[in-house]
Amino acid sequence: MRTLLVTFTLSLVIMGCKEQKPTPLTSIFPEGTKGAAKYFTGNAYNTGLVANDTTLTTVVGNVYFEPEARSNWHTHPAGQILIITDGIGYHQIEGQPKQTLKKGDVVKCPSNVRHWHGASPKVGLQQLYIVPNTEKGIVNWMETVTNEVYNQ
Amino acid sequence: MRTLLVTFTLSLVIMGCKEQKPTPLTSIFPEGTKGAAKYFTGNAYNTGLVANDTTLTTVVGNVYFEPEARSNWHTHPAGQILIITDGIGYHQIEGQPKQTLKKGDVVKCPSNVRHWHGASPKVGLQQLYIVPNTEKGIVNWMETVTNEVYNQ
Numbered sequence: 001m002r003t004l005l006v007t008f009t010l011s012l013v014i015m016g017c018k019e020q021k022p023t024p025l026t027s028i029f030p031e032g033t034k035g036a037a038k039y040f041t042g043n044a045y046n047t048g049l050v051a052n053d054t055t056l057t058t059v060v061g062n063v064y065f066e067p068e069a070r071s072n073w074h075t076h077p078a079g080q081i082l083i084i085t086d087g088i089g090y091h092q093i094e095g096q097p098k099q100t101l102k103k104g105d106v107v108k109c110p111s112n113v114r115h116w117h118g119a120s121p122k123v124g125l126q127q128l129y130i131v132p133n134t135e136k137g138i139v140n141w142m143e144t145v146t147n148e149v150y151n152q
Numbered sequence: 153m154r155t156l157l158v159t160f161t162l163s164l165v166i167m168g169c170k171e172q173k174p175t176p177l178t179s180i181f182p183e184g185t186k187g188a189a190k191y192f193t194g195n196a197y198n199t200g201l202v203a204n205d206t207t208l209t210t211v212v213g214n215v216y217f218e219p220e221a222r223s224n225w226h227t228h229p230a231g232q233i234l235i236i237t238d239g240i241g242y243h244q245i246e247g248q249p250k251q252t253l254k255k256g257d258v259v260k261c262p263s264n265v266r267h268w269h270g271a272s273p274k275v276g277l278q279q280l281y282i283v284p285n286t287e288k289g290i291v292n293w294m295e296t297v298t299n300e301v302y303n304q
Contacts, residue, residue: 026178028237029256049235049258056231056260058210058284079208083201083280085180085237104181106201108208128235132210132284 025086025124029062035071039141041150042069044118052134059131059138065089070118070145075111077137081130082107082117089125090150091117098152101125111136116145177238177276181214187223191293193302194221196270204286211283211290217241222270222297227263229289233282234259234269241277242302243269250304253277263288268297 032047043066050060065087073094082091084105091107092098094114101107101117109115119125131138184199195218202212217239225246234243236257243259244250246266253259253269261267271277283290 050233050260055263056233056284058233058282060233060235060258060282081202081208081210081212083212106212108202111207128280130210130212130282132208 025064025126027064027126028085031064032062035063039072039074040069041072041144042066042118044069044071049128052138054135057132057134059134060128062126062128065117065119065125065127067119067124068121068150069124070150071116072144073114073116073142075114075140075142076109076131077111077140078131078133079111080107080109080115081132082109083128083130085126085128087125088120088123089118089127090120091115092149101127114142116149118145118150177216177278179216179278180237183216184214187215191224191226192221193224193296194218194270196221196223201280204290206287209284209286211286212280214278214280217269217271217277217279219271219276220273220302221276222302223268224296225266225268225294227266227292227294228261228283229263229292230283230285231263232259232261232267233284234261235280235282237278237280239277240272240275241270241279242272243267244301253279266294268301270297270302 029047032045035044035046045064047062049062050058052059084101084103086103089101090098091101092115181199184197187196187198197216199214201214202210204211236253236255238255241253242250243253244267
């Protein structure tokens with residue numbers, strides 16, 4: 001009877017807590033618009049937060065990458081800052097090892113270097129992007145990141 | 153005995169879940185350094201994320217304002233962007249009504265206008281700040297925000 005009571009109690013504790021478990025990734029912003037297939041592999045959703053203007057000359061937004069989704073290779077004429085707010089993903093500058101990203105990580109990408117970013121195979125990625133000094137340009141899109149490069 | 157069992161079980165469920173309950177506000181970044189009393193009323197904690205440099209010319213960081221905490225009045229020579237990641241707070245540009253902020257909100261503050269920001273009286277605020285075009289300057293600190301202004 002005692003064993004049964006302990007088992008029953010523990011089951012209820014576990015069940016009770018599971019019900020209150022938060023969803024795997026925290027969304028701060030609305031889901032946004034699906035990124036075009038010509039720029040992204042898989043499902044990536046962009047939410048624009050600050051549009052380009054002549055005063056702040058800074059574009060800000062959020063991308064939610066579903067697992068396995070990633071950007072094409074691209075460059076930013078004035079560089080880019082990424083801020084990871086949840087999930088697990090990757091960032092790679094051409095010629096450098098792939099860097100793993102997690103909640104709280106910050107990436108500073110220099111100007112005019114080829115890079116890509118996206119989610120890990122099993123866990124998505126929530127990332128803010130900041131493109132400064134937009135008078136120099138915002139983004140130049142290039143070719144798809146192959147599975148071979150992604151899985152390296 | 154049955155009543156006792158149910159009471160005991162429910163108590164354990166509640167206790168178990170309480171232990172795993174997330175804190176009221178989601179922290180993405182480490183708590184950071186307490187803001188100086190000459191610039192902040194109450195407890196505000198700054199985490200620098202991107203330091204100033206001559207390439208990105210953009211400073212990024214996170215401030216956690218405890219309930220009732222707020223910045224002094226200040227200006228940014230090239231403006232500022234605020235991104236609210238959790239909690240409830242306020243932003244006020246001098247001469248305009250106090251604006252209430254919540255998770256997902258974005259504030260664009262023009263250059264050289266006097267403003268302040270901080271938490272609501274009961275709920276803290278987690279906010280990212282982006283200061284662009286730092287070659288023009290970063291921040292000019294001014295006087296305390298009085299309780300009268302804060303409570304308006």
